[in-house]
Amino acid sequence: MYSYDGWQFxxxxxxxxxxxxxxxxxxRIVVIGDSHSRIIKNSYGVLSHHVGPVTLHRMGDSTxxxxxxxxxxxxxxxxxxxxxxxxxxxxxxxxxxxxxxxxVHVARxxxxxxxxxxxxxxxxxxxxxxxxxxxxxxxGCKIIFLAVxxxxxxxxxxxxxxxxxxxxxxxxxxxxxxxxxxxxxxxxDLRARVMNVNKLFSNLDGTxxxxxxxxTVHFGENVVLTSLSQLETYKEVDF
Numbered sequence: 488m489y490s491y492d493g494w495q496f497x498x499x500x501x502x503x504x505x506x507x508x509x510x511x512x513x514x515r516i517v518v519i520g521d522s523h524s525r526i527i528k529n530s531y532g533v534l535s536h537h538v539g540p541v542t543l544h545r546m547g548d549s550t551x552x553x554x555x556x557x558x559x560x561x562x563x564x565x566x567x568x569x570x571x572x573x574x575x576x577x578x579x580x581x582x583x584x585x586x587x588x589x590x591v592h593v594a595r596x597x598x599x600x601x602x603x604x605x606x607x608x609x610x611x612x613x614x615x616x617x618x619x620x621x622x623x624x625x626x627g628c629k630i631i632f633l634a635v636x637x638x639x640x641x642x643x644x645x646x647x648x649x650x651x652x653x654x655x656x657x658x659x660x661x662x663x664x665x666x667x668x669x670x671x672x673x674x675x676d677l678r679a680r681v682m683n684v685n686k687l688f689s690n691l692d693g694t695x696x697x698x699x700x701x702x703t704v705h706f707g708e709n710v711v712l713t714s715l716s717q718l719e720t721y722k723e724v725d726f
Contacts, residue, residue: 515579516534516580516581516718517534517535518580518581519536519580520633522705523633523705524633525705526705526710526714527583527711527718538555543611543615544611546618547618556621556625574626574628577628578628579718579721580622580626580630581630581633582622582630582632583632583633585611585663589635589659589660590647593611593650593651593656604659605659608663608666609666611663619632619671623678623679630679630680631680631718631721632667632679636704637695638694639694639700639704640653640694644703646703647704660693664683664685667681668681678726679726684713684714
């Protein structure tokens with residue numbers, strides 16, 4: 488399981504900064520997101536900022552968005568001695584949000600508001616587009632949105648509550664990922680793509696394979712190398 492809470496999180500981030508000091512980076516990759524974002528590790532040329540259990544719906548709000556992004560992007564820029572260039576059109580920002588929304592809030596809000604869940608999922612896609620548009624207008628760089636991971640079957644832990652039928656949540660994950668991908672392909676001005684590794688680590692029914700879980704609702708350490716490898720391919724692709 489991941490254990491980047493408290494001092495360990497700051498240790499990992501400091502370690503990434505030390506590495507960056509000794510190795511120049513021609514491009515900047517910054518990862519911002521919830522716990523799922525940890526499949527992209529701090530490494531040479533990559534600086535990851537875990538913002539905590541923040542929902543995509545919250546990130547879609549312009550005020551919250553600006554505050555959280557400012558916090559995430561200001562830390563490395565204050566350290567002027569680093570061989571780590573400021574964000575530019577050559578940078579890549581990786582976003583990871585939405586897992587909590589689909590695991591908990593879609594079914595809950597659908598019941599509270601007496602609305603169809605699919606409408607809420609489509610609203611999350613709009614939130615993602617708002618977030619991507621804000622970053623694009625501010626920086627103009629490539630943006631990678633990590634696909635929401637597949638749900639985990641037969642998991643019960645009060646720290647990671649689930650609301651709604653498993654089959655429905657599988658459908659919502661697939662709908663969100665495919666709809667967002669289609670929307671981004673129709674919007675080349677956003678310079679954004681969905682990075683989806685779910686098929687590599689899912690069962691036929693769409694649930695996460697247990698051997699690739701971290702023991703909770705997230706991908707485990709054995710997904711990290713595949714994720715980093717896929718991320719590398721986006722450096723060479725022009726979009």
